[in-house]
Amino acid sequence: MKKYLLTFIQVSLISFIFWGCGGGDSKGTGSNEVMEDDIPLRLAYEHINEVMDKYNNSFNVYTNFVDGGNHYNPSAWMKPDPCDNNNYYNEDCCDYDYNEILYHYSNYTSDCYSGTSCIEISYTPLCAWAGIYYIEPEYNHYQGYDWGDFPGYNLQGASRLTFWAKGSGYGNQKVEFFVGGINKGEYPDTIPTIYSTEGKEVTLTNQWKKYTIDLTNIPKNSNLINIIGGFGFVSKSYVPITFYLDEIKYDVSFLDDLRFIRSFETISSTNEPDKYITNISYTYDNALALISYIAKNDLKRAKILADSFLFAQKNDGTFHDNRLRNGYMSGDIYEIDQINQTLRIRLPGTWSFERDQFEVDEFCCGSHVGNVAWAMLALITYYETVNESKYLTSSIELGKWIETNKKDDNFGGYSGGYEYNSQTDEYIKVKWISTEHNIDVYAAFERLYRLTNNIIWHERALHAKQFIENMWNEVEGHLWTGTSPDGKINNAFIPLDVHPWALMALNKYNEGLSWSEQYCYTETSSFKGFDFSYSSTTSPDGVWFEGTAQMALAYQINSEYTKANNYIKEIEKAQEYAPNTNGKGIVAASIDGLTTGISWNYYSRLHIGATAWYIFAKLGYNPYWGLFIDEWKEQLNDGVNTEKVYVNTNKGKVNSSLILTKLPKIWDKSKRQN
Secondary structure (H helix, E strand, C coil), X not given: CCCECCCCCCCCCCCCCCCCCCCCCCCCCCCCCCCCCCHHHHHHHHHHHHHHHCCCCCEEEECCCCCCCCCCEEEEEECCECCCCCCCCECCECCCCHHHHEEEEEEECCCCCCXXXXXXXXXXXXXXXXXXXEECCCHHHCCCCCCCCCCXXXXXXXXXXXXXXXXXXXCCCEEEEEECCCCCCCCCCCCCCEECCCCCEEECCCCCEEEEEECCCCCCCCCCCCECEEEEEEECCCCCEEEEEEEEEECCCCCCCCCCCCCECCCCCCCCCHHHHCCEEEHHHHHHHHHHHHHHXXXXXXXXXXXXXXXXXHCCCCCCCXXXXXXXXXXXXXXXXXXXXXXXXXXXXXXXXXXXXXXXXXXXXXXXXXXXXXXXXXHHHHHHHHCCHHHHHHHHHHHHHHHHHHECCCCCCEECEEEXXXXXXXXXXXXXXXXXXXXXXXXHHHHHHHHHCCHHHHHHXXXXXXXXXXXXXXXXXXXXXXXXXXXXXXCCCEECCHHHHHHHHHCCCCHHHHHHHHHHEEEECCEEEECCEECCXXXXXXXXXXXXXXXXXXXXXXXXXXXXXHHHHHHHHHHHHCCCCCCCCCECECCCCECCCCCCCECCCEEHHHHHHHHHHHHCEECCCCEEHHHHHHHHHCCCCCCEEEEECCCCCCCCEEEEEEECCEEEEEXXXX
């Protein structure tokens, strides 16, 4: 397992497993033993698996600019020491500044080997030599400390480091490439300097070529237990040179590590929206992925995500009130404060070359009630599957955070949450209230009530339900977006998703599907489906595949199977033919810049959330209740969705609880929950 050299750090040991999926026409009769031959469903799961493992199949030094899976920092710049006499020059000293000698740009985008970017390096021979170590940690953050004062990475199990390189122009650039060799401080490298298998000095060509640094023949008293100099280069050229690097990685995997799944696959490192979302793992998307793994009975992957939520909850670094944030960094789940030797969750963002600093994503730093509620739903579903109390405890703590910080008594319901302002470094409580959020909260709180037999959760669920009911427009047959900060109903736009979500969560407001057909249906870019929202001032401009999958699932609940299957087929057509598809996952939208009525748009990028909702639709699985539709309907028919008291009968068995269903005025039924 990859870890920093701290004895108290442990992460879950989860091994990889994948098994086939399948199904037929969607009628809400899915089971965990789905058929192997349902190729689109199997491919959708493959996509989520591949993205989940993208940064754990190898230990990456660099793949793309600000990738969440990158390790080590090009912060240890090297050159000869300054001369005693500024007019004196020889190979033992150098008076020039680093920036006069070396240029390092990690977001070069022209003719890279792979991905969206690569590294460009230029060397001007004002000194006899110069180079850079990619080092852990970045000592620029720790003033007064030197290389080797803090531990690096444990890379035991790696047999080689590989990288791709080429020279500019006609090639012929001479460069030394190496690993290890830093012998300073309390934590020196545990290997000597090891050079490329092609020799200490490599002569580059003008074509991309793969190079290898062999780690199998290190000296007998060496090992890979502490590597702080993860990669480096030195040039001793007598003429100016420019060369490029890409795909620098160790061949060791860490598939058991805790991690979140990156939400979107990006196609650029410089254009919108890609440059802002490249390393983001949204909480909502990861909650959906966790539920989708439970639906498939892939409990090993589900556990990794569930434990990652628990880790994030307890290792925030700023807050200690059990909240979750809207998003986290992909790749390693934590970083270390080396001074205090404490862990903290990693937050996503991008590098500002103008301000020469990493800038966190403001939205992800915040905590919206709906995202926290979706994490609750995922953890509750996992708890019901494995019967480990820590997941129920985590869900209760999240519920308490929602209740303590967000309750609103005007329309009922819970306000939006907190948003982060990086200019003032403040977390600001928002005053708007979202119908979507309260649908999520209702289901999460009601499920807590059924698991804990604590009536307070039912009362809180009804408080969220009160807001939903107040947002129903009986005349026009739709739900409003919610309320604006001034407390008035927000009628600027009406989102699609509140209507299928309300049906999934409350088994109510079926009329909203008809309204959605009339105002959100669109045929564009060779696809049929539903747009994100309706506004009286705009027309539908593209198909939002996530929402289209939600409608397909809602149609199954409404027993409109022909409609459900038609839209599932449209999504599967997008799986194969939509712009930027990989033939496995589902893109967010049929076009770039699909408008939402809010400050952000959707783009044709592969999306974990859209892929998960397709899976739910194909399986006929209701993520709000963690049940296949037929199972959920059976509970409804048995009165399970009326008032009820749950008596826990868990005695070492999974999912064993007695449901005493209270019908009007009498107690007359009991049922054992499977």
